[in-house]
Amino acid sequence: MASRRPALRLFSQCRARSQLTSQRAPNCRRALSNLPPNPKTPRPTLSPKARFLSLTALGLLAAVPFLYKMALDDPLMLDVPTLAERDQLIKRERAITDTSPMRLRMEKFVKEQQKEIVKALEQVDGTKFRVDEWQRKEGGGGITCVLQEGKVFEKAGVGVSIVYGTLPKAAIMQMRANHKNIAEADNIPDSLEFFAAGLSLIAHPKNPMAPTVHLNYRYFETAKPDGTSGAWWFGGGSDLTPNYIFDEDAIQFHKSLKDVCDAHNKDYYPRFKKWCDEYFYNKHRRETRGIGGIFFDDLDETIQGKEDIFAFIQDGLKSFVPTYVPIIDRRKDMAFTEKEKEWQQIRRGRYVEFNLVHDRGTAFGLNTPGPRVEAILMSMPLTATWKYMYEAEPGSREERLVEVLREPKEWV
Structure with missing residues (x-):
């Protein structure tokens, strides 16, 4: 568990408040790849595409609480047609x-x-x-x-x-x-x-x-x-x-x-x-x-x-x-x-x-x-x-x- 905490900490620092942008995703990937491997846990081998999809999914899940709060604090105003x-x-x-x-x-x-x-x-x-x-x-x-x-x-x-x-x-x-x-x-x-x-x-x-x-x-x-x-x-x-x-x-x-x-x-x-x-x-x-x-x-x-x-x-x-x-x-x-x-x-x-x-x-x-x-x-x-x-x-x-x-x- 100790080896996972630095990864989560780095991941949370890379997460944007409004959305996870494609520009920051590579930065997070580079940071994670530089972490020392856990000798007790074999490191799975993922293709670049699979790794990107996994990180994207995690980013969306992490953004849900923020989006929910934003919806409550600043509701989206839809355009209402005028009388004319x-x-x-x-x-x-x-x-x-x-x-x-x-x-x-x-x-x-x-x-x-x-x-x-x-x-x-x-x-x-x-x-x-x-x-x-x-x-x-x-x-x-x-x-x-x-x-x-x-x-x-x-x-x-x-x-x-x-x-x-x-x-x-x-x-x-x-x-x-x-x-x-x-x-x-x-x-x-x-x-x-x-x-x-x-x-x-x-x-x-x-x-x-x-x-x-x-x-x-x-x-x-x-x-x-x-x-x-x-x-x-x-x-x-x-x-x-x-x-x-x-x-x-x-x-x-x-x-x-x-x-x-x-x-x-x-x-x-x-x-x-x-x-x-x-x-x-x-x-x-x-x-x-x-x-x-x-x-x-x-x-x-x-x-x-x-x-x-x-x-x-x-x-x-x-x-x-x-x-x-x-x-x-x-x-x-x-x-x-x-x-x-x-x-x-x-x-x-x-x-x-x-x-x-x-x-x-x-x-x-x-x-x-x-x-x-x-x-x-x-x-x-x-x-x-x-x-x-x-x-x-x-x-x-x-x-x-x-x-x-x-x-x-x-x-x-």
Whole structure:
């Protein structure tokens, strides 16, 4: 036994912590071959190959306790597919149907509506939109369609954004103010994957008699670790911003939105109309941005079921073309003066002020990791004016607009 202890001691010194490398095996063999033979024990004659296999087997057996400890102390982390990767796999394997995750149904719907709206506005203007498709390295992407310096529209944009990302703990805690189901108060995770999809639209006509229009419908959800939906909510709305008020246009626009709301919930229109007047409000000017429409956010299961709200979103978005196109057709060829064009530019300046100072959508987009600034600022008009201490003349049509903006009117 005494003769074996030096051999075992030398063998243990040659053993690596993580694995027995082929480079060290020859060193161990040389060390063992230099030991003095035991006169009582005949030395077996092994071929080099057999000797190497024997040493390898002994090395593996010796490494087992170490590997077991390493597995307990530092478990191997396998790559888990992200939410974006899960959804890409679903889209490759099967068509999107009513049984698909709401994320993918919303994405499919807004992309379809984008095509319909672009087609309708191209028919009005006679000019094609520029179409830019883009991808986000964090997941998702979008399609931005923009028409500039057309025959009817100075600028119009219809954009779809699909965003995958991760919410940090601070953002999760902030969102719990309106969405308690995003995480348990005593078990807030360090991060949560999220998905956001939406369609945004803006149209700035050349003719000051034709109103600017804005629309946005969106969906947001967080994901559980297994990829299933966590907290979710819808938001959106549409509003009209004229430079000169035509009562029939205002009534038509609001009546169309009221009809959509009433078909789903009689409480929607009065609630969302008020919400719109309060949201699209330039506090520093003490006036609304336009004559309103509807606006809502955070519609979740506390309001109605997911399918019911999605049906409402679909009807609202589909109502845009039959509502706005007749209005623009009535106003796009009306005569106007240089003074009226100047008023349009001043009103556009107020539009820019709201978007950059107060709009939450703009702030969210610009603060999202990897923002595509051109798409986020698509809503900015091509031209605008700021004149020092400009006041509308008493009794003028311009003054009537300001009065309505300071005291929102019930149009239907």
